[in-house]
Amino acid sequence: xxxxxxxxxxxxxxxxxxxxxxxxxxxxxxxxxxxxxxxxxxxxxxxxxxxxxxxxxxxxxxxxxxxxxxxxxxxxxxxxxxxxxxxxxxxxxxxxxxxxxxxxxxxxxxxxxxxxxxxxxxxxxxxxxxxxxxxxxxxxxxxxxxxxxxxxxxxxxxxxxxxxxxxxxxxxxxxxxxxxxxxxxxxxxxxxxxxxxxxxxxxxxxxxxxxxxxxxxxxxxxxxxxxxxxxxxxxxxxxxxxxxxxxxxxxxxxxxxxxxxxxxxxxxxxxxxxxxxxxxxxxxxxxxxxxxxxxxxxxxxxxxxxxxxxxxxxxxxxxxxxxxxxxxxxxxxxxxxxxxxxxxxxxxxxxxxxxxxxxxxxxxxxxxxxxxxxxxxxxxxxxxxxxxxxxxxxxxxxxxxxxxxxxxxxxxxxxxxxxxxxxxxxxxxxxxxxxxxxxxxxxxxxx
Amino acid sequence: xxxxxxxxxxxxxxxxxxxxxxxxxxxxxxxxxxxxxxxxxxxxxxxxxxxxxxxxxxxxxxxxxxxxxxxxxxxxxxxxxxxxxxxxxxxxxxxxxxxxxxxxxxxxxxxxxxxxxxxxxxxxxxxxxxxxxxxxxxxxxxxxxxxxxxxxxxxxxxxxxxxxxxxxxxxxxxxxxxxxxxxxxxxxxxxxxxxxxxxxxxxxxxxxxxxxxxxxxxxxxxxxxxxxxxxxxxxxxxxxxxxxxxxxxxxxxxxxxxxxxxxxxxxxxxxxxxxxxxxxxxxxxxxxxxxxxxxxxxxxxxxxxxxxxxxxxxxxxxxxxxxxxxxxxxxxxxxxxxxxxxxxxxxx
Numbered sequence: 001x002x003x004x005x006x007x008x009x010x011x012x013x014x015x016x017x018x019x020x021x022x023x024x025x026x027x028x029x030x031x032x033x034x035x036x037x038x039x040x041x042x043x044x045x046x047x048x049x050x051x052x053x054x055x056x057x058x059x060x061x062x063x064x065x066x067x068x069x070x071x072x073x074x075x076x077x078x079x080x081x082x083x084x085x086x087x088x089x090x091x092x093x094x095x096x097x098x099x100x101x102x103x104x105x106x107x108x109x110x111x112x113x114x115x116x117x118x119x120x121x122x123x124x125x126x127x128x129x130x131x132x133x134x135x136x137x138x139x140x141x142x143x144x145x146x147x148x149x150x151x152x153x154x155x156x157x158x159x160x161x162x163x164x165x166x167x168x169x170x171x172x173x174x175x176x177x178x179x180x181x182x183x184x185x186x187x188x189x190x191x192x193x194x195x196x197x198x199x200x201x202x203x204x205x206x207x208x209x210x211x212x213x214x215x216x217x218x219x220x221x222x223x224x225x226x227x228x229x230x231x232x233x234x235x236x237x238x239x240x241x242x243x244x245x246x247x248x249x250x251x252x253x254x255x256x257x258x259x260x261x262x263x264x265x266x267x268x269x270x271x272x273x274x275x276x277x278x279x280x281x282x283x284x285x286x287x288x289x290x291x292x293x294x295x296x297x298x299x300x301x302x303x304x305x306x307x308x309x310x311x312x313x314x315x316x317x318x319x320x321x322x323x324x325x326x327x328x329x330x331x332x333x334x335x336x337x338x339x340x341x342x343x344x345x346x347x348x349x350x351x352x353x354x355x356x357x358x359x360x361x362x363x364x365x366x367x368x369x370x371x372x373x374x375x376x377x378x379x380x381x382x383x384x385x386x387x388x389x390x391x392x393x394x395x396x397x398x399x400x401x402x403x404x405x406x407x408x409x410x411x412x413x414x415x416x417x418x419x420x421x422x423x424x425x426x427x428x429x430x431x432x433x434x435x436x437x438x439x440x441x442x443x444x445x446x447x
Numbered sequence: 448x449x450x451x452x453x454x455x456x457x458x459x460x461x462x463x464x465x466x467x468x469x470x471x472x473x474x475x476x477x478x479x480x481x482x483x484x485x486x487x488x489x490x491x492x493x494x495x496x497x498x499x500x501x502x503x504x505x506x507x508x509x510x511x512x513x514x515x516x517x518x519x520x521x522x523x524x525x526x527x528x529x530x531x532x533x534x535x536x537x538x539x540x541x542x543x544x545x546x547x548x549x550x551x552x553x554x555x556x557x558x559x560x561x562x563x564x565x566x567x568x569x570x571x572x573x574x575x576x577x578x579x580x581x582x583x584x585x586x587x588x589x590x591x592x593x594x595x596x597x598x599x600x601x602x603x604x605x606x607x608x609x610x611x612x613x614x615x616x617x618x619x620x621x622x623x624x625x626x627x628x629x630x631x632x633x634x635x636x637x638x639x640x641x642x643x644x645x646x647x648x649x650x651x652x653x654x655x656x657x658x659x660x661x662x663x664x665x666x667x668x669x670x671x672x673x674x675x676x677x678x679x680x681x682x683x684x685x686x687x688x689x690x691x692x693x694x695x696x697x698x699x700x701x702x703x704x705x706x707x708x709x710x711x712x713x714x715x716x717x718x719x720x721x722x723x724x725x726x727x728x729x730x731x732x733x734x735x736x737x738x739x740x741x742x743x744x745x746x747x748x749x750x751x752x753x754x755x756x757x758x759x760x761x762x763x764x765x766x767x768x769x770x771x772x773x774x775x776x777x778x779x780x781x782x783x784x785x786x787x788x789x790x791x792x793x794x795x
Contacts, residue, residue, distance in 0.1 A: 009621050010779070013601065016623040017776070018784040021586050220626065243633070262633060264626050409573060 023231075209427055211256045212249060213281040215381065216242035217288040217391075220266030225291035227403040234289040234397065235264060237406050241394065242287055244416035249423065269381045276385045283350065284389035285423065286381050289406070291398040298399035300362060301372035302355035302392040304347035305382040346388035348374065353429065354392055354422035361418045366401070392419070459550045461582075462774025463541070463560045464590065465574065467521045467612030468636060468662075468736065472544040473770035475778055480547040481766060483508075486536035487515030504543040509659065521612065537577045545581055557785055558582040559777035561590035561769045563613045563631045584785045586777055590769050591617035592624055594734045597772025598762065603726040605715065607708065608769065609737025611636035614704065616711055618719055618727060627718070630711050634704045636737050639665055643693075643700035650696055654682045654689070664693060671702045672742030701740055709750045712757070728757045738765045 216238035218224030224234025239261070246257045258279055260272040267275075276284050290299070351374040359371040382389045394415050395402050405411040464471040471481040482505035489495035494514035508515060520536035550556050560578050562571055571587045579585045588596075591606035595617065600606070602621040607614065616630040643661040647654070660682070668678045678694040712731070716724050728751075733743060744759045751757040762768050777785070 009601070011781075013596075013621075013623055014776070014780050014784070017586065017588060018780065018788065020623065021788055263630050265630075407572075 209255065209282040211258065211279055211281045212283045212285065212423070213258050213260060213276040213279060214242045214245055215260040215272050215276075215284065215286040217286060219261050219264055222266060225289055225397055227397045227406070229400065230403060230407055232397065232403060232407050234291075237289050237397070237412065238287045239264065240409075241412050241416050241419070244413055245285075245287075245419050248416055248420040272381055273385050276387065276389075281385070282387055283423070284382075284385045284387055285350075285354070285419070286379075286389070286391040287419070288391060288393050290393040290396045292396050293398075295398055295400060297370070298366070298368060298396045298402050299370040299372040300355065300359050300392075300394060302351040302358070302374050302390055303377045303379060303382065304344070304351045304374065304388075304390050305376065305379060347382070347390055349429070350388050350423070350426045351390045351392075353426035354390060354419060357422035357425060358392065358394065358415070358418045361421070362395075362415070365414075366405075394419070457553075458555045458557065459548070460774055460778040461545065461548050461550065461556060461558045462593070462770040462772065462777065463544055463558060463578065464593075464769035464773065465521055465537070465540070465560060465562070465578075466610055466736075467519070468610070469766065470521075470540055470544060471767055471770040472548045473767060473774040474548045474550070475774060476549075478549065479764075479767035479771060480544070482506075482540070482543060482547065484521055484540060485509050485512075485517060485519055486539045487512065487517040490514055490516055502539050504540060534573075534577055537574075538580065541578050541581055555583045556581065557584045557586075557777050557780075559586040559588050559593065559773035559780075561593045561773050562587055563590060563610075563615050584788045586773075586780065586788065588773055588776060589615070589617060589624065589629060591615045591629070591734070592619070593770075593772035593776060594732070594762070594768045595619045595772065596776050597768055597774075598732065600730065600732060603723055604730040604732060605712070605727050606732050606734060607712070607738075609635060609704075609708075609733065609735040609740075611736065614708055614711075614735075614737065616715055618715055620719075620723065628715075630715060632704075632707050632711060634707055636662075636665070636704075638704055639669070639700045639737075642703045643696060646696040646700055647693060651682070651691055654684050654691065656682060664697065665701065666736070666739075668693075668697060669701045669739070670698060670741035671705065671746045672698075674742065702746070704737070705746060705750065709747065712747075712751065713754050725755075728755055731757055731759045733759055733761045734765050734768050736765060738762070 216235070218233075218235040218238065220235070222235065224238070226233050242259050243262070246259055249255055249257045256279075258275070258281070260275050261267045272286075273284075290301070292299075355371075355374045359369070363369050363371070377391075379391050382391055395406060397403050397406060460475040462473040466484055468484060469481050470484045471479060473479045485505060485508040487503045487508035488501070489498055494511075495501065498511060498514060503511060503515060508517060518532055518536040520533040520540070545556070558578060558581070560574060562574055575585060575587055590610070591608045594608055595601055595604060595606045601619050604619045606617045606619065608617075612633065612635055614632040614635045616632075617624050618628040620628070640658055640662045643665060644656055644658055647656050647661060664678070664680055668676075668680075670676055676694045676698070677692050678697055679690050680693055681688045681690055683689075716727050719727060731747075733747075737743075738761045744761060747759050748757060764771075
């Protein structure tokens with residue numbers, strides 16, 4: 001069989017290879033130019049909008065999260081930290097009265113007070129008489145200026161104990177995702193009614209997670225959104241992060257982690273969801289990169305299936321649904337899935353953990369990053385699977401600085417780290433013995 | 448200077464295959480040298496004094512791993528974590544490979560470096576930035592493509608390069624392959640090692656195994672196919688060396704990467720121009736260290752029977768083929784194009 005080429009063909013091959021490499025050179029130049037531009041922008045302008053937002057933020061820190069604690073036999077420090085991480089990712093730091101705290105409280109304090117955006121104040125209160133060992137949310141009040149007030153109370157212990165009060169500010173957009181912790185099943189209906197709580201069914205039936213499917217958005221002929229300056233493509237970023245995330249999740253754990261695509265190829269949305277079904281996946285996480293009309297905007301947001309909240313979300317869903325080969329009949333069947341309470345509950349909670357962890361950590365290195373929160377939107381890829389499924393928009397490539405960041409492997413690795421933390425946080429939360437009830441959520445506002 | 452070129456006595460053309468397990472360098476005088484892809488730095492002043500070096504590369508690093516901060520900086524053919532340390536380790540590795548190539552201070556060096564078939568542009572850029580520091584000009588090229596170029600098999604051929612980190616596929620049809628012509632699987636040689644380690648630990652809980660030991664077992668005895676082979680190896684049990692038969696576990700581990708390879712072959716060929724599919728089926732070339740698994744050609748031929756009859760052949764020098772092909776490629780590249788790809792910041 002002939003498999004040799006003639007001299008002319010060989011010359012053409014070398015020319016084509018040269019062109020590929022020349023593009024790679026330009027890729028590098030584009031980034032350097034971009035960095036230079038960023039530096040000159042920072043030197044030349046005062047960011048009045050962010051200065052204003054900062055002043056509003058400082059002025060607005062006055063919500064109170066109060067919780068009383070003692071020796072806590074039924075509630076781990078990790079879970080307690082998870083609660084605080086979930087409800088208070090945007091507060092301001094302080095602490096006092098470390099003395100006479102029991103070990104878990106000290107640990108909790110140490111874990112949280114290093115976070116610059118959390119204010120936690122512990123104050124010793126008078127000794128209380130022992131009552132039932134139970135955690136519960138006591139009251140819930142919305143406060144003005146984007147901040148909310150939440151009050152937790154703990155009834156605890158057989159031994160005499162000290163009560164402590166944690167005071168923290170809570171930002172409104174994440175406030176509704178409050179997790180209510182109970183160490184026993186005796187949950188007063190009045191308490192549940194107070195916050196319109198539902199018990200997650202997966203917790204109730206102790207359903208386990210064995211297989212996680214990660215879906216790197218776009219691929220092959222569909223590049224997704226493309227960086228304006230460097231030509232960096234969404235399909236490249238999502239695949240790279242998905243691969244890293246897979247490796248991280250597989251390390252030291254029993255999960256089977258699968259990718260809907262492990263290479264740069266076109267995979268339809270239907271094929272992605274079928275892949276999850278065929279492999280009997282228990283969780284589905286779709287990774288995407290956002291692009292916004294305004295270059296200065298930069299946000300992270302996480303979706304689970306539902307009606308869209310605003311026109312921007314609808315347009316985003318339209319964009320991400322491009323290439324779907326679902327039929328109308330498929331949709332009718334899938335609408336049935338929409339009523340699946342378990343999926344919705346779990347998707348919502350998974351979205352909350354991933355979004356909180358992602359934003360909380362990314363915000364530490366980029367103060368301008370906005371938290372668009374968890375949202376519902378009609379993404380086909382989320383509707384097509386009957387398991388907890390989320391779509392996370394990890395960053396905005398339309399933002400110049402973010403485009404530079406995303407071109408760095410170490411930055412993408414950190415994003416994979418944060419996604420892993422969010423997923424593990426959710427899984428650990430589910431694995432806990434206690435029943436965790438979650439307040440009904442609506443959606444974070446984009447600030 | 449060992450490496451010379453037909454274009455100029457002071458010009459050195461170098462092909463590099465940066466592999467997860469082994470890295471290979473080839474120069475235009477026909478030499479081919481390889482080194483294990485490990486880089487280590489002494490843990491403390493005691494280790495430094497004992498080793499007498501600031502950095503150790505390859506098998507020497509592996510040998511003294513307990514005294515070193517050891518790095519295996521490449522995973523799946525690209526930088527593993529994208530950290531400073533990985534970048535530093537790759538730089539040390541490349542510097543060592545250039546030393547092995549015989550290139551000297553002041554030489555004009557043109558390098559072609561192989562990367563996995565589906566390496567992302569950002570991965571290629573990272574390799575380019577790191578290796579480029581040593582080169583007057585640098586070409587980044589898909590590994591199976593460089594193998595094909597070295598063999599002159601540039602038309603109607605499917606190249607399968609089975610490495611440690613990736614299995615790379617590339618259909619050659621007389622031009623530079625595009626994305627649709629290439630695939631990479633990440634279940635490759637390292638995956639076999641992990642499987643083998645798990646299987647052996649389960650079958651012989653009383654014995655101690657390490658990843659390095661099982662890698663050596665695989666490289667020395669690895670096989671696939673129907674044959675039931677007795678493979679006796681010596682392993683420590685309670686500090687005493689004992690012979691055990693690992694034939695069954697070895698076969699299972701080695702065969703674990705083959706189903707996705709078969710699927711990918713079918714997927715790639717069936718997606719190609721139907722008029723040329725038969726020619727591709729009769730020209731499937733197996734390269735890379737993994738192609739040395741005993742019985743591989745027969746296994747794949749048999750597995751493909753249900754699809755269509757295919758003809759596989761292993762190349763003679765699977766370890767050097769990628770680097771040699773890359774070297775030939777950069778040697779053939781017209782001078783003006785090399786100049787256009789020139790690195791102005793090259794220290795040389």
